[in-house]
């Protein structure tokens with residue numbers, strides 16, 4: 001697998017309209033409301049263009065960090081270039097360390113070391129949000145060059161339960177969790193197989209980059225196969241399924257020792 005740096009250095013990714021999306025703005029409101037009253041300083045790990053920090057109450061002293069230079073360079077916020085798995089701050093440097101929509105992008109080793117780093121730098125609280133029970137195979141593209149299939153957002157993992165997040169922070173207690181965002185209904189595995197593998201109906205995205213070879217062009221199936229994909233999608237729509245809210249936000253507080 002290629003390092004995905006190239007994916008997140010695309011300037012267009014950070015000017016996206018998604019930061020104006022109503023669900024996104026409601027989520028930021030919720031994040032604001034969840035911050036405990038004794039928090040004075042906040043570090044946002046993987047802050048992107050600083051969109052969340054920008055919308056926090058001005059009473060906090062905030063710093064954001066992201067590995068992508070093109071994400072942070074135009075922001076008006078106090079941002080530094082850094083990697084989530086090696087935070088350039090002292091232990092307990094911020095009363096709260098938060099991280100939104102980052103963990104689903106990280107391979108195992110980086111995920112575990114990032115959670116450890118957040119635990120080290122947080123004095124009292126950690127707040128994390130991740131997509132909840134996301135079916136990452138639903139929004140898969142197929143590389144036009146090497147045929148690797150991959151999630152178009154660069155998501156490499158899905159959190160199936162609150163414990164999947166809780167287990168990353170053994171020194172902290174979960175204080176509460178909340179779901180928000182768009183309410184999703186995912187396709188069945190069988191329908192996806194018909195649509196993608198047989199129907200050639202893979203998702204495309206202008207910013208997606210193949211993690212296998214770095215190529216951006218994506219495979220798009222032709223007409224006869226696409227008709228099969230459409231049929232499979234129609235049938236799948238008739239099957240009743242459980243819907244899930246897209247985001248899970250967790251607030252953790254450091255355990256009291258002794």
Ligand SMILES: [Zn+2]
Pocket residue numbers: 143144145146147148210211212213214215
């Ligand atoms: Zn490829």
